[in-house]
Amino acid sequence: MKSLVIQGGRVIDPANSIDKVCDVLIVDGKVAAIDPAGSAAERVIDATGCIVSPGFIDCHVSFREPGSEEDETISTGSRSAIAGGFTTVACLPDTEPPIDTRAAAEFVIRQSKRADGSRVFPLGAVTKNLKGEELAEIGQLIHGGAVGFSEGKQAIANSEIMRRALQYTSMWNRPLLHQPCVPELSAGGVMHEGYVSTVLGLRGIPAAAEEIMVRRDIALVENTEGRIHLMSLSSLRSVEEVRQARARGLKVTADVTPHHLLLTDDLLSGFDTHLKVDPPLRTEEHRQALIAGLQDGTISIIASDHQPWAQEKKEREFDQSPSGIVGLETLLPICIAALIEPGLLNWSQLISKLTLGPARLLGLEGGTLSVGARADIVIFDPQEHWTIDARQFASRSRNTPFHGKSVTGRVRHTLVDGEVRYPRPETH
């Protein structure tokens, strides 16, 4: 019997409405007791001054393996996750080849087990080869370990294909994660269409590109009684549409990235490709609407949308560089800067969006510290001041606009199945 006690931390478990300073006892990789009477154990972790939370769960990251291992591998990605406090992540199928077969899904699971970082689950492709034409073998993918379905950063433009996908996935009650965007409206676009794009002469992506697709997806959910999750919302009207759809009882959920909560398009005037993301950073009114969506529960999940790119791919002309930020290791301090410090969310609300929200979406048992649950836990110091240094990332890539930023809040320990995986034992 292996036992471990996390002592003196502020334990926050939104699923069980717990928020108090107490100990957590872990026995054989499972939560044995919260606030145990005695706390004798083989190992003790002092969490004084820290928050003890269920391990974070990210419902969509890109790990680029197989195909672009120069950007990230499942191994480096899962260690990046662990360093950021994530005990479970789901990776998008937009690899080369894509995760569109059972064998490919099993490959992800196998690599994840070898990696010794966070748990990594595959999201299967919705269509064969991500072409948007024929449904992939969704049932086989589920048997191979897929926890949900997605076409990656690409939208499913064909409404009939989307309708069938919603119908077919409902057979297993697995979520379909879609990044809503009308491709014709975003084609060639590299930033939010507005005043700043006009000044910079960069091709814009109108907010309407997202909003139209959000409306279509909601209409199809209504039509099929299916279930959809909208990834990386960026626009004010999208939030309104999701709010109304949820009020009507439709199975529509949504997430937002930390960078859309903190940054706006006016920062692009230096043509820094690290700020080029998909969907693009928009204006302050959109940013405010996303925060309001988090506050009233319209948006139940915050996801890093971790998009690693090798240096040579990002250090390019703005319109030639790929979109995305490597996000797992900066998510916590950026969320603190965007939401906690200004007093927009409380700790329990924030942790819920990083644990319970994504666990429910993906149908995973994690996301809580209930007695008997797997001891997937993150311990972080909410007060520690530090400077983000991309060179220290566990991720293979460094593409972040936050390099050099002074932040507050840092992960101290991440445990998977009660085992400390971060910091790694040899460096501890």
Place this chain on the structure above:
Amino acid sequence: MTEMATATESTSWQRRDLLGLQHLSREEIELILDQAAEFKRHQLEGHTKHNLLAGMTVANLFFEPSTRTKTSFSLAAKRLSADTVDFSASGSSLSKGETFIDTALTIQAMGIDLMVVRHSSAGAPQLLTKYLNCGILNAGDGTHEHPTQGLLDIFTVREQLRDLTGKTITLVGDIKHSRVARSNIWGLKKLGARVIVCGPPTLIPPHIEKLGVEVAHKLDEVLEQSDVINLLRVQFERQRGAFFPSIAEYAHLFGMNRDRIRRAKDNVLILAPGPINRGVEITPDVADGPHSQILHQVTNGLFVRMSCLYLLAKFAKESRA
């Protein structure tokens, strides 16, 4: 070759790079224009060549096809006695997969003082300033800015109208894809002009009015108010898909022809940054007619570019000293 007096400098030039007109002050713009006027005066007096950049090297890096701008910059550098090297993307190592930054670093390593850069991506010259030590002069980046074209347009107008305060300059056509329009707007507004942009709504970018310009969609409605009409080239190569139904319809609605000249102000100035599409933005009789400034623009472009090269080179020398 002569030593020459330079324009009186109440403002001195304090920039390593010239990336656009957006961030220049009115005084800086006037400094460039006055210096260009000085070069023009010397030319008229028969002094074509100056030794101001003797011993310096100017590289022209054109990652996008160009004949007139490149020739103009090359000649401007030679008139100032600089050594020049020209680099074009075609047939270069870019086709071998080298990045644009590496190409620029390689050229710089040959001992370059100023680099004139044209690129199809907005922001490309600004990106280079992060990696290079030499001065960077933007010769057109995507649909962002083309400062020397804006300056030479303004120089040409100022030469005719003297003071731009309250004068109405109408930019016609593809505002959305035009770096020339953006540079013109920044510069003209700083000099106190009234600017109208006129084109079909599909070619007017969002929130352009925040730059202090008025938006019109019908050329005939603004024709009579305009002191200057600048006919932007239809950027067939930058557009995705059709922004208007046909060239014939565009010419019908926005083309400058004899009939429109008749209805315009008597002394209206017609500018076109070129290369012009005859029969599209402008009919041949107008292009070659008395109102046309097209060839003056080309002539003035040389002096404006000499002025920019000179000011940047002077700053580079001073900061090295």
